[in-house]
Amino acid sequence: MIVVDTSVWIDHFSGVRTPQVARLHAVLGQEPIAVGDLILARVLQGFSTEADASAALRYLERFDFVEMAGPKIAIESAANFRSLRRRGVTIRKTMDMLIGTYCLVHDHDLLHDDRDFDLLAEHLGLRTLRP
Secondary structure, three states: OEEEOHHHHHHHHHOOOOHHHHHHHHHOOOOOEEEEHHHHHHHHHOOOOHHHHHHHHHHHOOOEEEOOOOHHHHHHHHHHHHHHHHOOOOOOOHHHHHHHHHHHHHOOEEEOOOHHHHHHHHHHOOOEOOO
């Protein structure tokens, strides 16, 4: 299963051509894709009109929706954060820590364009898709 991060969906919906968006297009229909609840909220918040948000939701509904947060992930995410902090590594966003931990716990790949996830890959073994 591939989890696609907000950073890639935003570029996809904005028509921005990045290597990550190209990779997304390459895996569409070839690999199962999950849209996490945390990612879904962030993506939909970015639209300025209800019509655009509704159209994006209709598009995303073809993928598997998954719940990413909850007590287990929250506890593991906090432990991962503390472990990284002891190594001198700081993850800037709690949301990224939760998403990365979800992928680690569930053994999912992550397609992203966010340096926080590169740190999780380097130090915790998060599997990321490279463009």
